Structures are given as structure tokens and as C-alpha cells.
Amino acid sequence: SQQGEEDPQALSIQEGENATMNCSYKTSINNLQWYRQNSGRGLVHLILIRSNEREKHSGRLRVTLDTSKKSSSLLITASRAADTASYFCATDNEDTGRRALTFGSGTRLQVQP
Amino acid sequence: ETGVTQTPRHLVMGMTNKKSLKCEQHLGHNAMYWYKQSAKKPLELMFVYNFKEQTENNSVPSRFSPECPNSSHLFLHLHTLQPEDSALYLCASSQDGGQGTEAFFGQGTRLTVV
Numbered sequence: 001s002q003q004g005e006e007d008p009q010a011l012s013i014q015e016g017e018n019a020t021m022n023c024s025y026k027t028s029i030n031n032l033q034w035y036r037q038n039s040g041r042g043l044v045h046l047i048l049i050r051s052n053e054r055e056k057h058s059g060r061l062r063v064t065l066d067t068s069k070k071s072s073s074l075l076i077t078a079s080r081a082a083d084t085a086s087y088f089c090a091t092d093n094e095d096t097g098r099r100a101l102t103f104g105s106g107t108r109l110q111v112q113p
Numbered sequence: 114e115t116g117v118t119q120t121p122r123h124l125v126m127g128m129t130n131k132k133s134l135k136c137e138q139h140l141g142h143n144a145m146y147w148y149k150q151s152a153k154k155p156l157e158l159m160f161v162y163n164f165k166e167q168t169e170n171n172s173v174p175s176r177f178s179p180e181c182p183n184s185s186h187l188f189l190h191l192h193t194l195q196p197e198d199s200a201l202y203l204c205a206s207s208q209d210g211g212q213g214t215e216a217f218f219g220q221g222t223r224l225t226v227v
Binding site for chain 1: 115117119144146148153154155156158161169201203205209214215216217218219220221223
């Protein structure tokens with residue numbers, strides 16, 4: 001089973017709406033990160049939230065972290081067609097000391113103009 | 114442009130060929146990674162290098178052979194691959210230290226094994 005699992009797998013919304021994606025993980029972590037990937041291209045880092053933080057904002061992005069539930073959410077407000085991409089959460093592993101990131105399967109977001 | 118460059122962007126190779134993927138970063142990072150991304154599967158971590166030393170090999174078949182001659186360059190040598198090895202191969206780098214930092218990814222090499 002994978003460390004990070006995103007939910008939903010796919011999401012289609014209209015421009016201007018908000019998009020919420022969720023991520024669950026299994027181990028203790030030092031931090032959780034969200035990445036974006038346009039089709040067939042590399043991943044781009046969006047935001048990092050540390051295990052002692054509960055919420056973080058960056059522009060139109062809002063990330064929450066609940067370490068008791070081992071879950072995180074990514075909210076994109078006032079979505080734009082250009083936000084169409086796949087979004088992944090990634091975590092390190094404090095249990096093993098592994099700092100290399102483990103990624104989930106991602107959420108494919110489609111924003112209709 | 115993330116500062117991590119991968120070449121080639123696309124590669125088609127036969128099962129008996131030998132080829133190499135190249136990754137280069139000039140961000141001053143000390144950790145470099147190879148990931149494999151297959152359709153409808155999570156990114157799979159293949160190899161991790163810290164300060165040119167391999168620190169992780171996630172049970173990757175020996176037909177994939179990594180090489181890290183210095184902290185700025187990472188190669189993935191390919192030999193007698195199988196069609197199921199067709200995937201997007203992503204290189205990433207990070208400044209490994211402390212509580213973790215973001216990873217910078219290259220654009221990937223789309224590999225097709227025929």
C-alpha cells in the first residue's frame with residue numbers, strides 16, 4: 001500500500017469554483033508537501049507544511065494538516081483553467097528517518113472555462 | 114525551468130539496446146533521485162544519492178544501473194529492458210538536511226521500450 005493516497009482520483013469543476021483535494025498517509029512525518037504536474041511533464045513544488053503546523057497559505061492555495069488523522073487537504077480557491085493538472089501529496093517518513101519523498105497516486109483536476 | 118535538466122526528453126529503444134538517461138542540476142543540491150512514473154500508478158522511488166553515494170535502491174532490477182559521478186550529475190544506464198519498463202523517468206534534486214525541503218524535478222524522459 002502507498003504512503004500517500006489522494007482523494008478524489010479525479011475532479012472536474014467550473015472556473016471560479018473552489019477545488020478541494022485530500023491526502024491520507026500512514027507513517028509519522030516531518031513534513032508533507034503538495035506538488036503539481038502538467039500532463040507528461042515534471043512535478044512542481046507548491047507548498048510544504050511541517051508536522052507542527054496545522055494550516056498554511058500561499059496565494060490561492062490553502063493546505064491543512066491533521067497529524068492525528070494522518071491527513072491533509074489542498075484547497076485551490078477561485079480556480080482557473082490554467083489550474084488544470086494532476087496534484088500529488090508527498091511525505092517523508094519519520095518512523096524510518098527516510099527523507100526521500102513518497103508520493104500518492106494524485107488527483108486529476110479539470111477546470112472547465 | 115526548475116534548474117534540473119533531463120536528456121533526452123523522449124527515447125524509444127529496443128529490448129536489446131543500451132541507452133543512458135542524463136540528469137543535471139546546478140542548484141547546489143546534495144541529494145539526487147530517480148523516480149519512475151507509470152500510467153495510473155504512484156511515482157515509484159528508484160534510487161537516492163546523497164553526496165554522490167547511493168543511499169537507497171528500492172529493489173530496482175539490475176537492468177537499471179545508476180551512476181552519480183558528482184553531486185551535479187546523475188545517470189541511469191538502461192540495458193535489456195522490457196516493454197513494461199516504458200514509463201516517464203523523473204530526476205529530482207534537493208538540499209538534503211534537517212527537516213526536509215522541497216524537491217526540484219526535471220521534465221522527465223518519456224521512455225518507450227519496443
